[in-house]
Amino acid sequence: MKKFNVAVVGASGMVGGELLGLLESRRFPVGEFYPFNSGRKPAAVVFRGKKYACAAPSLEALKKADIAFFVSTDEVAAEFAPRLAAAGTWCVDDSAFFRLAPGVPLVIPEVNAAELKPSKKLIAGPNCTLTGAAVALAEIHRRFRITELRLATYQAVSGAGKAAMGELEEELKTYFKKGAVPKLKNGKFPRPIAFNLFPQVGGFDEDGNSGEENKVEAELKKIWGDKKIRISVTAVRVPVLRGHSLAAWFKVARPCSEGALKKELRRTAGLKFFEKPGDYPTPLEHGQRTEIVYAGRLRRARTAANEFQLWIVSDNLYKGAALNSVQIAEKIAKL
Ligand SMILES: NC(=O)c1ccc[n+]([C@@H]2O[C@H](COP(=O)([O-])OP(=O)(O)OC[C@H]3O[C@@H](n4cnc5c(N)ncnc54)[C@H](OP(=O)(O)O)[C@@H]3O)[C@@H](O)[C@H]2O)c1
Structure with missing residues (x-):
């Protein structure tokens, strides 16, 4: 099975923690794993039994990933996701920044998975309330x-x-x-x-x-x-x-x-x-x-x-955020 190198920006946060657990429990085919946080304080996460230190994101480091999950802030998504997507990395963004942007699919897989297309590498997940x-x-x-x-x-x-x-x-x-x-x-x-x-x-x-x-x-x-x-x-x-x-x-x-x-x-x-x-x-x-x-x-x-x-x-943390993003990635993996 094809493996995907995965970056998680915001891995030390609430949604990030749930996302890591779901990537594991749903057996998403993760190759290399790259966790990021703000870099303001040291943080480590455990993924598939291995401890990883989180680092502040950079475009160069993110480019190593095939799929990058953004579960941090609007500002971080705005700074990196468009350039990363243009460079060919799938970006699944849980922040609010791109949700209403024309040309960015806003996706809940059960509802509108047909919006996912290889030509649209930047995808937004919706607000957890709706x-x-x-x-x-x-x-x-x-x-x-x-x-x-x-x-x-x-x-x-x-x-x-x-x-x-x-x-x-x-x-x-x-x-x-x-x-x-x-x-x-x-x-x-x-x-x-x-x-x-x-x-x-x-x-x-x-x-x-x-x-x-x-x-x-x-x-x-x-x-x-x-x-x-x-x-x-x-x-x-x-x-x-x-x-x-x-x-x-x-x-x-x-x-x-x-x-x-x-x-x-x-x-x-x-x-x-x-x-x-x-x-x-x-x-x-x-x-x-x-x-x-x-x-x-x-x-x-x-x-x-x-x-x-x-x-x-x-x-709100699963279907409203982390799970929805993993489900998007599961669909992407099949495109
Ligand atoms: N909570 C929900 O139910 C929910 C639902 C849907 C969508 N969302 C969205 O998901 C995102 C994360 O929410 P959350 O609830 O998990 O927040 P959170 O618990 O506050 O976690 C935020 C994460 O982002 C990281 N971060 C902050 N500034 C950063 C920077 N400049 N560079 C890199 N990483 C940075 C934090 O790292 P540090 O630990 O170093 O600060 C932390 O890992 C937000 O965009 C939110 O709108 C949340």
């Missing part, structure tokens, strides 16, 4: 065309990286020691997150929408190849460590029964659909190292004809 909706509603959208989608998100702290997860833990420890949730200095979040939640993920635009809400709308439109669908989102950070949840309301263009929608959900790739009302996914049970998206509580909404509701849970 992945659940993009997968769960893909077949319903194809068959009945969703015209309007409303989402309320319940986003885990790991979606904001390793430091954010550490903050929740620190706040909880302080609470149990001193009886009050502290206000951390230079924290990742705009408010304390322990025993709390807040409707802010990213900064706000002049219309009052958050960065995350705008990303979900724009990226979902690109992935589904549908500019007309109307999408409205309230993104909320919750004190869950891992696993994003979504409450979705969607209107379909053609009248259809709940039974017809269930049929689509049952055959949707990468989705497990819970049919009984008392059976539903939760982030603790279905958002921890899970390779598929989960949905339940399908029902007719009472607000409009042809409107339905669905509850969706997915692992």
Whole structure:
């Protein structure tokens, strides 16, 4: 079997750690392995039982790879990925930088793998929040065309990286020691997150929408190849460590029964659909190292004809990031 030399930029981070584990567990044919971090502090990672020191990336070092995974920052992806892709290395980028760039495929393999082409070496993976909706509603959208989608998100702290997860833990420890949730200095979040939640993920635009809400709308439109669908989102950070949840309301263009929608959900790739009302996914049970998206509580909404509701849970670090990137690489390997 052909082997691929693999670089991981951001190997010491949260998504990087998951990515390494998935390359191993899914037996991706890795030849040489090159891990990178910021170089600001020494870091080592273990891959296939061997310890590797991480180094700061350079174009020359990255060029040794056939596939480079970017799981670091927008700036790092912007600096290296276009030049690396032009030099012939496949670049799979999990940052937000290229997701909406024309000519850069934004890919969830179960939904739009056909966008992957040998001529397009730079590929973006989507924001972790919309992945659940993009997968769960893909077949319903194809068959009945969703015209309007409303989402309320319940986003885990790991979606904001390793430091954010550490903050929740620190706040909880302080609470149990001193009886009050502290206000951390230079924290990742705009408010304390322990025993709390807040409707802010990213900064706000002049219309009052958050960065995350705008990303979900724009990226979902690109992935589904549908500019007309109307999408409205309230993104909320919750004190869950891992696993994003979504409450979705969607209107379909053609009248259809709940039974017809269930049929689509049952055959949707990468989705497990819970049919009984008392059976539903939760982030603790279905958002921890899970390779598929989960949905339940399908029902007719009472607000409009042809409107339905669905509850969706997915692992933000797996399907929302690392797993999606590895699945992209698995497709690339076959091109
Ligand atoms: N967390 C999620 O659920 C999620 C989902 C989808 C996409 N993403 C995206 O995935 C990327 C990584 O997120 P994360 O949650 O894993 O963040 P993280 O835990 O903060 O890790 C960031 C990684 O990037 C490295 N890094 C930072 N600056 C760098 C530089 N100048 N050069 C090279 N490496 C650098 C860090 O190295 P040091 O350890 O040396 O600082 C670390 O390895 C981000 O682009 C994020 O938007 C995350």
